[in-house]
Amino acid sequence: MLKYLFAKEDDIPQGSAAIFFAVSSIAWFIIGTGLGSFNAAKLAFPDMFHGLYALQFGHMRQVHVHAVIFGWIAMAFAASMMYITPALGNTKLWSEKLGVWNCLLYNIGLCLALALLWSGITSGREYSDHIWPIDLYIAFIMVIPWCVNVWMTILNRRTQGIYTTNWFFAGSMLMLVIVFLIGNMPEFLHLTGLNEAYMTWWFAHNVLGLLITPVAAAITYYIVPKITGNPLYSHRVGHLHFWSIVVFYSTPAAHHLMSSPLPEWLKSFASVEGVLILVPAVAYVCNLLLTMQGRWAMFVENIEIKFTITGVLLAIPLNMQGGFQQTRAINWYIHGTGWIVAHAHLALLGFSTFAEAAAVYYGMQVLLRRKLWSASLANFHFWMLLIGFSLYWVSMTISGLIQGAAKIYEVPYVDVVIAEHPYMIVRWLGGTMVFFGNITWLYNMIMTARAGDPVPVGRQPAEVAYTR
Amino acid sequence: MAFREYRIGCIMFGIALSLSMFITVILPGLDISSRSSTKAALEKQLTYGWETGFNYYDPFLQGKDKPIKVTLTKDPATGAAIDKTDAYVFPAGTHFPSGLTHDNILGDAVQKASVDLGKVGLADETKGGVFVVSSTANDTPYIEYATATKGWNVDATLKAADEQFLAGSGKTMFVREGCWWCHTLLPEQTQDWQSFGRPPLVGDFNGESPTTFGSDRKAPDLLHVGSRNSSREWMVMHFFNPRLVQPHSIMPRYDYLWGDVDIDGKPIDLAAWDEHYLEYAEGAHVYPPEVPIPAADSEARMLIDFVLNLK
Numbered sequence: 001m002l003k004y005l006f007a008k009e010d011d012i013p014q015g016s017a018a019i020f021f022a023v024s025s026i027a028w029f030i031i032g033t034g035l036g037s038f039n040a041a042k043l044a045f046p047d048m049f050h051g052l053y054a055l056q057f058g059h060m061r062q063v064h065v066h067a068v069i070f071g072w073i074a075m076a077f078a079a080s081m082m083y084i085t086p087a088l089g090n091t092k093l094w095s096e097k098l099g100v101w102n103c104l105l106y107n108i109g110l111c112l113a114l115a116l117l118w119s120g121i122t123s124g125r126e127y128s129d130h131i132w133p134i135d136l137y138i139a140f141i142m143v144i145p146w147c148v149n150v151w152m153t154i155l156n157r158r159t160q161g162i163y164t165t166n167w168f169f170a171g172s173m174l175m176l177v178i179v180f181l182i183g184n185m186p187e188f189l190h191l192t193g194l195n196e197a198y199m200t201w202w203f204a205h206n207v208l209g210l211l212i213t214p215v216a217a218a219i220t221y222y223i224v225p226k227i228t229g230n231p232l233y234s235h236r237v238g239h240l241h242f243w244s245i246v247v248f249y250s251t252p253a254a255h256h257l258m259s260s261p262l263p264e265w266l267k268s269f270a271s272v273e274g275v276l277i278l279v280p281a282v283a284y285v286c287n288l289l290l291t292m293q294g295r296w297a298m299f300v301e302n303i304e305i306k307f308t309i310t311g312v313l314l315a316i317p318l319n320m321q322g323g324f325q326q327t328r329a330i331n332w333y334i335h336g337t338g339w340i341v342a343h344a345h346l347a348l349l350g351f352s353t354f355a356e357a358a359a360v361y362y363g364m365q366v367l368l369r370r371k372l373w374s375a376s377l378a379n380f381h382f383w384m385l386l387i388g389f390s391l392y393w394v395s396m397t398i399s400g401l402i403q404g405a406a407k408i409y410e411v412p413y414v415d416v417v418i419a420e421h422p423y424m425i426v427r428w429l430g431g432t433m434v435f436f437g438n439i440t441w442l443y444n445m446i447m448t449a450r451a452g453d454p455v456p457v458g459r460q461p462a463e464v465a466y467t468r
Numbered sequence: 469m470a471f472r473e474y475r476i477g478c479i480m481f482g483i484a485l486s487l488s489m490f491i492t493v494i495l496p497g498l499d500i501s502s503r504s505s506t507k508a509a510l511e512k513q514l515t516y517g518w519e520t521g522f523n524y525y526d527p528f529l530q531g532k533d534k535p536i537k538v539t540l541t542k543d544p545a546t547g548a549a550i551d552k553t554d555a556y557v558f559p560a561g562t563h564f565p566s567g568l569t570h571d572n573i574l575g576d577a578v579q580k581a582s583v584d585l586g587k588v589g590l591a592d593e594t595k596g597g598v599f600v601v602s603s604t605a606n607d608t609p610y611i612e613y614a615t616a617t618k619g620w621n622v623d624a625t626l627k628a629a630d631e632q633f634l635a636g637s638g639k640t641m642f643v644r645e646g647c648w649w650c651h652t653l654l655p656e657q658t659q660d661w662q663s664f665g666r667p668p669l670v671g672d673f674n675g676e677s678p679t680t681f682g683s684d685r686k687a688p689d690l691l692h693v694g695s696r697n698s699s700r701e702w703m704v705m706h707f708f709n710p711r712l713v714q715p716h717s718i719m720p721r722y723d724y725l726w727g728d729v730d731i732d733g734k735p736i737d738l739a740a741w742d743e744h745y746l747e748y749a750e751g752a753h754v755y756p757p758e759v760p761i762p763a764a765d766s767e768a769r770m771l772i773d774f775v776l777n778l779k
Contacts, residue, residue, distance in 0.1 A: 043686065044718075057649070058647060062649070122529070161471070187521075194670065195497055200679075246481060247488065251488050259660075260681060266499070332657075332658035403685070407660065
C-alpha cells in the first residue's frame with residue numbers, strides 16, 4: 001500500500017484506499033477487543049496480571065474504548081465510504097491518493113493518541129479523553145481529508161439523484177466535524193464546571209448519535225438491496241429516518257446526566273427528545289426488514305446478509321432500551337450501572353459492528369475481485385461474535401440490575417462486588433470469544449487476498465459463494 | 469446539486485442543525501454560566517487550582533502547578549491562636565483557578581464580595597499568595613486573599629500549618645490513574661444519598677476542570693468519602709493492596725505510586741513484598757508484610773491526601 005503514497009493518481013488501482021482502511025480496521029478490532037478482554041479479566045480477578053505495571057486498568061480502559069471507536073468502527077466506516085460512495089455515484093473515488101495518505105496518517109495519529117492515553121496523558125473527560133493537540137490532529141488530519149474525499153465523490157457523481165446511503169454519509173461526516181470541534185470546546189477554550197461536564201456528554205451523545213448510528217444504518221441501506229437484489233422498501237421512510245436523526249438524535253445529550261445537578265428544564269427536554277429517538281429507529285428497522293421480503297433465505301445462506309440483518313435486529317432492543325432507559329422513571333435505577341455498559345456494547349459491538357463487518361467482508365471481496373477464502377471460517381467468526389457478544393450483554397445487564405437493586409436496599413458496596421463476580425467472569429469469557437473470532441477473521445481475509453478464487457467480471461461474490 | 473430539492477434540503481439541514489445546537493449548546497451554556505458558586509465550588513477551585521487534565525504547566529500529569537491546602541490553628545502572621553481554618557497556599561508561579569482570573573465564573577454576588585471584601589484583585593500569580601473561603605453577613609461565600617487582608621504570606625503559612633494536604637496534586641493522580649473509571653464523584657439525586665451523602669448542587673462545580681463525575685460505577689462513590697472514612701492508615705493499606713483491608717475488593721493495587729523509597733528513605737522492594745504477601749495468603753505467616761508509609765513527595769501521598777480531603 002505504501003508504494004502508492006507517491007504514485008500518480010491514475011496509477012493507483014481503484015479501491016486501494018478502501019482496502020488499506022479495511023485491513024487496518026480489522027487489525028484495530030483485534031487490538032481493541034484484545035484489550036477489552038484483558039481489562040475484563042482484571043475486573044474478575046484483580047491480581048491476575050499483577051506486576052504488569054505498564055498495563056494498569058485505569059490506563060488501559062480508555063485505550064480499549066478508543067481503539068475500538070477510532071480504530072475499528074471509524075476505520076471500517078472509512079473503508080465502507082471509500083468504496084460505497086463511488087459505487088453509488090457510478091464514478092471513481094475523488095482521490096485514491098488522498099485516501100491512502102489519509103489512512104496512513106490516521107493509523108499514525110491513532111497510535112500516537114492511544115500511546116498518550118496509555119501513559120495517562122489525558123484530558124480527564126470520558127469519550128473526549130484525547131488531549132487537545134490530538135483533538136486537532138484528529139479533526140484536521142484524520143477526519144477532514146476523509147470528509148473531503150466523500151463529499152467530492154458525491155459532488156462528482158455521474159448519477160442524477162443521490163441514494164439514501166450517500167446522504168447519510170455526507171450528512172454524518174459534516175455533523176461529525178461540527179460535533180467534534182464544538183464538543184472539544186472545553187479543552188480548546190478551557191471551559192469549566194458544569195459546562196465542561198455537560199459538553200463532555202454532549203460530545204459523547206452526538207458522536208454516537210450523529211456518526212456511528214446513522215453511518216452503520218447507511219451501510220445496511222447499501223448492503224441489503226445490493227446483495228438481495230431487492231430495491232429499498234421505501235425511500236420516503238428513508239427520508240423520515242434521515243430527517244428525524246438530524247432533528248431528534250442531536251438534542252437529548254443531557255439525558256446522560258439525568259441524576260446530576262443540570263438545570264431541570266434541560267433534563268426534561270432531553271428526556272422527551274430521547275423518547276423521540278424511536279421515530280428514526282422504527283422507521284429504519286421496518287424499512288430494512290421489509291426490504292428483505294422474499295429473500296429471507298439469504299439470512300441463513302449469505303454471510304454478508306447474515307451479519308447485516310443481525311445488526312438490524314440488534315437495533316430493535318438497542319433503540320427500545322435507548323428510548324426508554326433515559327426517562328426519569330427508569331434512569332434512576334440503572335444509571336451508572338453495568339446495564340449502561342451492556343447498552344453501549346449493544347450499540348457498538350452489536351448493531352454497528354455487525355453492519356460494519358458485513359461491509360468489510362463484502363468490500364474486500366468486491367475490491368479484490370476474489371471470493372471469500374473460507375465461508376466456514378466466516379460463519380465461525382459470525383457465531384463467535386454473536387455468542388460472545390450475547391454472553392457479554394446478558395451478563396452485564398444482570399450485573400447492572402444487581403447494582404440497581406443495591407441502590408434501593410442500601411447494600412454495602414462490597415456485597416455488590418461479590419454478587420457481580422460470576423457475571424464479570426462471563427463478561428470476560430464473552431469478550432475473549434469476540435477477540436478470538438476476530439483473529440480468525442483477519443486470517444480469512446489475508447487468505448482471501450492471497451488465495452481466494454477470482455470472482456468473474458460482472459458477477460457478484462454472493463452469486464458465486466457456493467460454486468467451486 | 470442538480471435538483472432544486474437538494475438545495476432546499478441543504479438549507480433545511482442547516483436550519484435544523486443550527487436550531488438543535490442553539491437549544492442544546494447555547495441555551496444550557498447561558499443558563500449554567502449564570503449560576504452562582506457555592507462554598508463547595510470555591511473550596512474546590514482553591515484546592516485544585518487551574519486545570520487538572522493535560523495542560524501546558526503539567527503536560528505529563530505529575531501533579532505540578534498545584535496549590536497546597538493547609539489547616540491552621542494559629543495565625544501565620546501574628547502567631548496568635550485562631551479557630552481551625554483551611555487556607556489555600558499558592559506558591560509563586562502556581563496558576564490561579566478560573567474564578568480568580570475571569571470575572572464571569574463565580575457569579576455576580578460572589579464575584580463582587582470576593583473583589584470588595586476579599587481583595588482578590590490584588591492577587592498576582594507570579595508572586596503567589598494565600599487564600600481562604602469566607603462568608604458575608606448574609607451567607608454569600610467569597611474568596612479572600614489572605615495575603616492582603618491578613619498579611620499571611622506563603623512561607624509563614626506553610627510553616628504555621630498543622631497539616632498540609634497535596635489534594636490538588638492528588639486530583640491529578642486521580643485523573644491520570646483513571647480512578648474515576650470506577651469511582652464516581654456524583655451521588656445521584658435519587659436513592660444514593662443514603663449511602664453516599666448529599667448529591668452536589670448546581671453551583672458546586674464553577675471553575676472546576678475536569679469534573680470527573682465518572683459514569684460507570686464499579687465501586688463506591690467517593691464525593692464524601694473523607695467523611696465516612698478519615699483513617700490515613702486504612703487508606704495507606706488500601707491503596708498499597710486493597711485486599712489487605714477488603715478481601716473481596718476488585719481494585720487494582722496502586723503500590724507503584726509509592727516510588728522508590730518510603731518516608732524514612734528506605735528502598736521499597738515491591739517484588740519482595742509481593743512474595744511475602746503470597747506466603748501470607750497461603751497461610752505461611754500470621755500477618756501480612758508491613759506496608760511502607762509513603763514519602764512526603766510521593767504520588768501515593770498526593771492521591772491519599774486528595775481522597776481524605778473529599779468531605
